[in-house]
Amino acid sequence: MRLLLSTIGSRGEAQPVTALAVQLKELGNDVRVVAPPDFEDLVTGNGIGFTPVGPVLRTVTAVQPKPEDLGRLAEESVREQFRVVSQAAQGADVLVAGGALQHATRSVAESVGARYVYASFCANTLPSPHHAPPAMLGRVPVNGTPEENLAQWEQHRQLFAASREVLNAERAKLGLDPVDDVRDHIFGDAPWLAADPVLGPWPGPGELVQTGAWLIDDQRPLAPELDAFLAGGEPPIYFGLGSMRGAQDAAHHAIAAARELGRRVVLQQGWAGLRLADDAPDCIAIGEVNQQALFRRVAVVVHHGGAGTTTTAAAAGTPQVVLPHMYDQYYWGSQVERLNIGRSAAAVTTEVLAKALQLHEEAAEVGTQVRTDGAKVAAERLQRIAGVNRAN
Template sequence: MVGLAVRLRELGAEVRVCAPPDEEFVELLAGVGVTMVPTGAPVRPVVSSVAPGSAVGLAQRAADLMAAQFETVAAAAEGCDALVATGPLPAVAGARSVAEKAGIRFVYVSHSPVVLPTPYRRPPARRGQPLPDDMTDNRALWKLDAEIADAMFGEMLDTQRAAAGLPPVDSVRDYAFTDRPWLATDPTLDPWQDTGDLDVVQTAAWMLGNERPLPAELVAFLDAGEPPVYVGFGSMPMGSLKDVARVAVEAIRAQGRRVVVSRGWADLAPADDRDDCFVVGEVDHQALFGRVAAVVHHGGGGITTTTARAGTPQVVIPQGADQPYWAGRVADLGIGAAHDGPAPTVESLSAALKTALSPEAGARATAVAGMVRTDGATVAAKLLLDAADGGPTP
């Protein structure tokens, strides 16, 4: 989203980004000079305190998130020509309502294909609402998913809309996603299959573009030997990653490689202080990943795309959400390995690393890197501005 904001500004538009007030987001937006409007509560405390998949407290969090759209986002949208929204369904449904009330264009963008209805895959289960294992008709499952979404969020949305003078909606999910959602994923890594049900606009992934310098100490570590293996799990919580740093370091050392460990939100760290490991905080993955031998990660769409763009093999250890999908794509493309399950052992991760570090995976990763598009944010920005100038509605 920051990548889109920067491209829009470069093309002459005024941009405001509404985002949770986590320190990482504040610093990122400040670093590129984009106006940030803090919206809702910080995300990191929720990620750190809520068990993966748990629905405890979900209704209140959803209600608060939706209310923030009708309050903070509505104020930020005053005088704007368009509102682009992504994120959890309650937020997106609230954001579209804000755009409807203001009479401005609305675009929903997904950074993962798995949430968009398609007969080619099952919908992901919503928190606390498992889908029947014995149902195999994907169209029927997506219809059920819409009904579940209405049961979870319909009343709170209609209550907020009524207060804003708006009528109720028939389907929360379909209203939020619109019939022409944008998909900000790379078509090589994620080839969307058109079904005629949705007019999906696939722009390619939105990348920030300009590399930020790496810390001098990290550069010195990289320069001191053969390329290391990077291990990082982003915003995944500690609960699901209790032993992963120890296992990963041991497995990587078994391959004769040094290690770069990213702390992430789980605060990962090696079990010892040997000089073959280097621990980093927030760094620019675009600048780093071209200098490592492989990337071990959780399989978010962003890090999967960034690694593929760097031409570096990867090992995906999916923890949930859309991550098993991206793990499968990495394996199918031959640009690395998909670990079976979220909790690796030294043996299982060693096997995956052998695949990723093989000459075949390296050659394939290099080839695919040349296919990954870098213009997604520019494409999206031009679509928005063309529509503002009287062109086709995005």
């Protein structure tokens, strides 16, 4: 059976989509991933067919677009999605949209007669009276009463309305009727939640399919230099911002705070190109790394609050400090606080690090409860869906 998995997000969406693709391939399916060009090596390195969509994110996110350009860029993204996904989806039995702003995938599924599944990687990206929407366009909603939360979700719905015209124009080219509610069209009637039920449970209303987080079983060894550094003293503090464009001084402040506590630092450079302030032997800068292996050997994980990094740190049983920048990251910071496995903060201070260092017992306990089979659960369910679709 043939399945197409699509995302236009950063590594926090491309990596779980790839994890699902790997599990689907192991079940004997023909699988292809559509994702930004940045993640070709990630996808093909796991033996999965790859089709690029859109520009290189690492280059695009380095420049802050002008407000007047946002509408044009959004329209270009929708048209590009329709062009690429339409070509890649021929013969597919199931199309899966992984993450936000997947304007084309459901429409293309309709046009080729395939089943459609929308998967979210965080509970607060799906409407509920029990939480506020994720941060978008610089707005950071705050949880309130159910009525207040629903009012915020209505505002969230309106953010999608700007793309209705271009979406319907592309649907017309496929011979499809127009849609009125863009957001609910994308989410579909039965969205999935690819998040760990302990770390990010669905609060309701109603039930949905919560598979657990989609994680790649990363078997890559740590670089010899990093392995030697880790073995050369007490577990260090890890600091990394993933695909966020963090300021250099954020890393320098984190290193200073760690040093005040007598701790060494592993600094992941990430898309921000973070650099060490000096060449002292108590710090090491690294690039791409097996986080699953690394996080088990550090004292605290300081990060931006992406779904994947939060889950990997939690599964490692290591306390964390979340420095949220955008979208769902504020939610993950609140969940870390709720479970008392770390802290959420605007910046790294000695006090914040000291509090996180005291939470090893709590983090270790939660680590034993985090599921690592979410991608397999989702793959097996999709296999059944694909079989039903083919039979019909």
